Amino acid sequence: MSPGTFFLLAAVAKIAVVWAIMLAALLPNLVWMERRGAGLIQDRPGPNRVGPFGLFQAVADVLKMFLKEDVTPLYADKLLHTVAPAILLVPALTTFAVIPFGSSIPVLGREVKLVIADVNIGLLYVLALTSVGVYGLVLAGWASNNKYSLLGGVRSGAQVISYELSMGLAAIATFVTAGSLKPSAVVDWQVQNVWNCIPQAVGFLVFVVAAFAETNRVPFDLPEAEAELVAGYHTEYSAFKFGMFFMSEYANMIAASAMIVTLYLGGWSLPFVPFTGVWGGIFSIAVFWAKTLAIICVFIWVRWTLPRFRYDQLMSLGWKVLLPLSVANLLAVAWIVAMKGPA
């Protein structure tokens, strides 16, 4: 088998693994998790009718989405109204291309790194995708030709752009220590040294808060603040298009959690545990997803615990607190690295 063919096959296999885990296993059940978690926190049962513990609720939801009537408002821009959810969903799903979801597995005598594309501009790739995702929100709001939608779209656009800065700057600090823009290099650095959440606690904090804002989750879910904007940018969406928004929200959440895990929580690694051989590789995958799931739980926990910010509070938090903090963090990290001299 030529290296080219092997590379191609390996890539396909990796994509299959990631999507299988994410789309088939994680995504539908997150809805169930969220609703059960909400029930737990709010001291009520939550969905418990469909299947054991209501576990098949996800299947029922998906079915419902497919079967409902797809309504497009009369004065909407039909093309953009249709495209917008896709624009939102695609970046969320493709972020995983650069996230290392495991160490490496020996297959047919070759080591296969468990990352779909280990490119050297990984971080920039993620940021670029995030910035494209904004279009989904803004266009959905604009195309609906509805004032609530428009306000929601503009709000979310501004919010995502604002927090993207802090998020990027916080993330850059981890790449400065690792000396590379490859996410896999960051994980390797953490394996050799220490998890970034300890030396870069400030950056970690900024990144997590910004991730909440980026995913439009409570306490930053102003674009869809139901009290003021009905449902924000997806007010005019129904059926499967609404389903895509729904999916993309959870996909974004998974992507953000995965980024947090990769950059700050050691990725697929565990301290003092070597990952070698086939089983080590598989175990590393499990570790990675377990960590991601834990972070997702934090997301859910926060959602049902904290109240929503006001819009001006959101903006001043982003520009006046997080941005200076992340810049200071970056400067401090860069200074320390520069003091240590070239690696």
Added chain:
Amino acid sequence: MTAELLLFAFAAGLAIAFALAMVVEKTPVRSVLSLVVTFFGITVLAVMLAAPFIAAIIMIVYAGAILVLFLFVIMLLNLNEEAREKDSRPVQRVLGLVSALALGGLLLGLTLRAGKPPVEPSALPGRIPALDEIPLVGRLLFSDYLFAFEAVAVLLLAAAVGALILSRRRMD
């Protein structure tokens, strides 16, 4: 070999097609979106030119920031459709089209003539190795182009302040 050619054809075609769409489109929002797609095509071309960093920057800065800004302004000013009435300056229109196309032809000639590489590319020792682009650019930025870099920083600051002052509502 052919895969690369195909990719080029796809990206360049995408860019040109959507650039045309951008010009033809009457709705500003659609124009902006077309331009985003064009930029996507340009990004692909940049990656093919061993400039993934620049490609990502184009995506982040242009698509992620500048064009979103355009969208915001469009929404803020509620510019739904360009005026339907006929262009009141037909001479201007024809002359513009003609001169632009003439200039295009000339430029094509000029670029293609200058396009012959001075040396055989493969013989160049200093060819950019795709993997080392970022350190290379970084080192250039902070050595040979340091002054320009600082000047651009100041320019950006000035632009930010200027934009704030320009768009501020007059407090009467």
Added chain:
Amino acid sequence: MTSLWWIPVLPLLGFVVNGAVALASSSRRARRGERGGPLPYGERLFHGLVGVGTVGASGVLAFAALVPWTQQSLAGGALPVVETVFRWMFAGDFSVDVAFRLDALSALMLSFVTFVGTLIHLYSVGYMQEEEGYGRYFAFLNLFMFAMLTLVLGANLPVLFIGWEGVGLCSYLLIGYYYDKDFAVAAGKKAFVVNRVGDVGFVLGIFGVLALFGTTDFSFLEAARHQIVSDTAPLSVYAVCLLLFLGACGKSAQVPLYVWLPDAMAGPTPVSALIHAATMVTAGVYLVARTSTVFVLAPDAMTLVAWVGAGTAIFAATIGLAQNDIKKVLAYSTVSQLGYMFLACGVGAFAAGMFHVFTHAFFKACLFLGSGSVIHAMHHEQDMRKMGGLAPRVPQTFRTMLVATLAISGIVPLAGFFSKDQILGSVAAAGQWTLYAVGVLTAAMTAFYMFRLVRMTFAGEFRGTHEQEHHVHESPATMTVPLWILAAGSAVAGFIWVPFGVSSLLPRFLAPALAEVPEHEMSHGAELGLMALSLGAAIAGIALAVRWYTGRPAPEHAAHKPAEEIVVSPAAAAFCERTGALGTMIKNKWNVDEGIEAVVLGPFRSIGRFLWKGFDALFIDGIANASAFLVELTGDLLRFFTTGNVRNYALGFTLGVLFLVAYALFR
């Protein structure tokens, strides 16, 4: 000895503090809309304490520095002390430090400048208490002290020049103290402008010194003493001396640059006493004495100095004969006495000149302060024709002024006698008998007009209004105490020349700092004879004044007459009638101001008017207007292309690029 620089800096601090407080206070008053009126007691106390305190402290420091140095110097000679504060400027080999120098000359100046200065500050506390600009006054007075002390202590010509210009500035500021009065403003301007004429000479002189000796530091004096000059051509030394003397003329009010000094009396009287009698105006003499080693290299320049001095002395004295304003008399007297000093310098008796500077400071300050006290008593009446009979009403002022008047008249054994006699003796010894005759004549005139002043002011009966008569009062102690101290000084200051033991104190002390001029020996008898002659001249002047100005025939309703119609002395009036044109000329101050107006200012105004109307308005403005018209025309033509439509512009831009690209492609 390491604190020389504190001496000028202390008054500077006083200036800063007083100035800041005065500014704050006046702006506060302006904000509250308060106008005029004296300051509250607390503010006055503050300004007085700061003003007098800083100058007094600087005086204490000065004496602490100069007394030991003087003792050492007299005991066996002491080298000048030079204290460098910092390097000011340098270029190639040339460098100037801000440095201060204590030697015999500056010690002498320092002693009376700080002493008299402190007394006058004290006097001002009382004199100025009614004034609104009390704080401003003290600030400027302190600034003046800073400048004067810098002038005196400066160890090189540029530093001296700072002081020189500084005192000029303060003089301007204080002459124009009553800035709401036109004549005060005009007088200040006049002083400033006339001084500029002299300063041009001084600056050029500094450059000349630099060219001749390669340095402006006073070390060049020693070089001159040993005739180490880069350019031995007598003409260049002569030119430098003339330029320096021009500066001295401006500052010390010599003919023809004396015109500003009488007008300077527009300032408050203590200012006249301090700046325009005792200290600043003697700076010119100081400069000539300081650079005496250079002057002796150019004997012709010395002769000129002597003649200018003598001419000024008699010229000003004649004008003084007929003045009725009490301060004007003193002003012309000052000019005349300054003439004496230059006369002394001119015949090579630099020590005698400096001696007269020293004694003059005491009695002229005393006279001015006395006149100030009289003016104070008379509620700002300065015309002597409105006075008379004040002796019993202001007895202390009268007595102190009488002492000072006797001193200036040259009555033995008061200060003026010794110094003036020393000058005249030196002139005679040098064999300049014409100059000597002028000097004796001037001495007689001096005695006459000074006693005329005393008699008109204090003798006879009161000629002013009844209100004035009612208000006449003796001044407070802050004014009389300085008067008494200065009167005492006028009485005894002359004794520092009197030979005790082997040789006289002062010349021995000053000798190292001055040029050595070959002594002309005179017999003891001749000396005594000359002394008697000058004393006789003075007594004759006094006698005439006492005879003419009895003050007795006070016309009945003088109080209601305007001052012009009051005839104080019929005898003097009759004499004046008999002299005819000469008397009128003297009354009109020789028409010098009018002459300057006609000869200098008139043509200047004409040139200025021509440049304004003929050159500027027609030619320069013409160019500007023509070019503006051309631009307008071009603009009108080009207007066609500016449609205001951006797309047109963009199209034009594109076409331009099109042509450029075509050129690049088909070239």
Added chain:
Amino acid sequence: MSVPPAAFLAAGTILFVIGLVGALLKRNALSIFLSIELMMNAVNLLFLTYGRMRGDPSSHVIVFFVIAIAAAEAAVGLAVFVALFRSRQTIEVDRVNLLKW
């Protein structure tokens, strides 16, 4: 490089011309601005191509600067449009002709 550089150059030039046509023919100031952005990126592409041909990484730096300056320009330009719209209620360039005097 299996794709000839001339192809990249041609693509860049075509994009540039399209942008130019847009800038000359559009009447909406915003659209004109968009066209100018397109022209800039076409030029960026040409820069990258030439840089690749000569093996000179300076081209990347130049492009970097072009992007930075474009960002500044966009910020100020859009602010100008907003201000313009506030005072004239339009950003049609044919109706805004105050550049006349």
